[in-house]
Amino acid sequence: MKSQRQFDDDRPLAELRRAVKRFGAVTALDGVDFAVQPGEVVALLGPNGAGKTTAVQLLLGLLRPSGGEVRLFDQDPRSTAARVRVGAMLQISKVPETLRVREHVHLISSYYPNPLPATEVMAAAGLVGLENRLFGKLSGGQRQRVLFALALCGDPHLLFLDEPSVGMDVESRRGLWSVIEGKAAEGRSVLLTTHHLEEADALADRIVLISRGRIVAEGTPAEIKARVAGRKVRCRTALTLEEAAALPGVRAARREGELTELFTTEADRAVRELLARDPGLSGLEVEGADLEEAFLTLTGADTKDEVAA
Secondary structure, eight states: OOOOHHHHHHHHSSSEOOOOOOOEEEEEEEEEEEEETTTOEEEEEOSEEEEHHHHHHTTTTTTTOOOOEETTTTTTTTTTHHHHTEEHHHHTOOOOOOBBBBHHHHHTTTTSSSSHHHHHHHHHHOTTTTSSGGGSSSHOOOOOOOHHHHHHHOOOEEEEEEEEEOOOOHHHHHHHHHHHHHHHHHOEEEEESSSSHHHHHHHHHHEEEEETTEEEEOOOOHHHHHTTOOOOEEEOOOOOOHHHSSSTTTTEEEETTTTTEEEESHHHHHHHHHHOOOOEEEEEEEEEOHHHHHHHHHHHHOOOOOOEE
16 A cells, blocks of 8 residues: 655654643543654554544644644644645534535535545545435435545545444445545555454554553554464353453453454463363354454453453
8 A cells, every 4th residue: 555656755744752641630642652654554543542532633733732742744733734734534523414415525625725526525435426415314324424525625645534434334334445545555644543453454554552542562464463472262152251251371352242252372272171161162263363352462452241361
């Protein structure tokens, strides 16, 4: 996805330098160094409350740092010159429900000096045929596509995408991925936050893992996964989640519907113990380490229906 085309020079398009952000007694970011380079897709990942949203809001100039420095195109993020070069799709975005899709696109486009043609925006976001629909009458996935379209309107050099594929079906998600890859190929940059780790694995040139306001790992998806030695065991078992999490070598366990997933450094031993304790076990699968295991291990994350060993 690395581009042959660059904007300005090789200086970062967005950068946090020893950034600190406090909300009263709570430190949301604690001395974070982070940058987005020209032509790259960066996935900023972390558990809920890790500091991802705060970092993005600092880079967009929506918050001011308590310490350190924030630069957007080597300028103050609040400057008009910097803001007209970015597009943002945020979970906090609120748009009027009584406007039609095309009206939203035309309105946002009018804020930029050199917007993309509306037809190009509609096509890129998969909105052809929905131009005259009221925003309030759209499904959740369709609304996400409109918000993505609005982020594209200004033909941005840097896209901020916060959970962009939430609520999208598989076809729409793949279409979104294709547009992101195309923007990177043009030399544009993308900062992506997502809970869909396969999305980060598929799209990102570089992954930055953040936990408790600090960066705990950074590198390509392959480099992040290589930092974790382990395997994933998946099965249907009568063991409780707590019993499964207590098996030898298991780092974490979680329930996915009827399936139990174990992340372990001793897969063979864990499987033997599973079979010994639950003769009725079925659907056993053992896979290599993936980005999800790396995420859980490096951030110490706990998710719903998950027990850390």
